[in-house]
Amino acid sequence: xxxxxxxxxxxxxxxxxxxxxxxxxxxxxxxxxxxxxxxxxxxxxxxxxxxxxxxxxxxxxxxxxxxxxxxxxxxxxxxxxxxxxxxxxxxxxxxxxxxxxxxxxxxxxxxxxxxxxxxxxxxxxxxxxxxxxxxxxxxxxxx
Numbered sequence: 001x002x003x004x005x006x007x008x009x010x011x012x013x014x015x016x017x018x019x020x021x022x023x024x025x026x027x028x029x030x031x032x033x034x035x036x037x038x039x040x041x042x043x044x045x046x047x048x049x050x051x052x053x054x055x056x057x058x059x060x061x062x063x064x065x066x067x068x069x070x071x072x073x074x075x076x077x078x079x080x081x082x083x084x085x086x087x088x089x090x091x092x093x094x095x096x097x098x099x100x101x102x103x104x105x106x107x108x109x110x111x112x113x114x115x116x117x118x119x120x121x122x123x124x125x126x127x128x129x130x131x132x133x134x135x136x137x138x139x140x141x142x143x
Contacts, residue, residue, distance in 0.1 A: 022081060022122075025090030027073075028131065029111040030097055033059070033066025042097045064095030067114070074118040087122045089115055091129020101134040108132060 030043070035057045037045040043063030058072060059065040093111035098104050115124060130136045 019086065020082070020084045022077070022084030022087045023090065024074075024077065024087065024115070026092040026129070027070055027089075027111050028064040028092055028095045029070055029107055029114075030064040030066050030095035031107060031110045032097065033063065033069075033095075035060075035066070037063075039063050044097055064097060067110075070111070070114055071118075074114060078118050083119065084122055087115070087119055087124045089124060089126040091127045092131040093126070093129065094131045096131060099134070104132065104134060 032044045034041075034044055035055050036053050037043045038053060039060060039062035043060055043066075053060070058069045094104050094107045098107055112126070128139065133139065
């Protein structure tokens with residue numbers, strides 16, 4: 001607990017000294033999002049029988065958002081708050097669709113690449129959330 005307190009104290013001091021710190025969390029990226037698929041298929045179904053819904057390019061209730069939604073959020077964040085000196089990106093980068101480490105790793109890279117694209121000169125600190133590993137609420141056994 002002591003190191004966590006020291007890190008928080010450092011951020012408070014840095015912020016008071018004029019350092020601009022931003023925070024993003026819970027991107028829940030789903031690069032496989034299908035804008036016509038049903039939540040019953042976790043919005044990734046490609047079966048034409050499930051693709052009967054109206055187009056929902058930015059997302060659908062009960063589905064994790066795809067690239068257009070994350071891009072819209074990052075653009076709005078950047079345009080509203082400007083460029084932070086440090087950007088804290090909290091966990092849950094990965095959508096609920098992915099259950100295997102071999103599928104999770106590329107989604108982590110996808111989320112990371114999008115954040116770097118919108119904040120290329122910002123020092124980014126990330127953390128792993130419970131959706132970002134194969135065994136929820138546990139650190140990954142391999143990197």
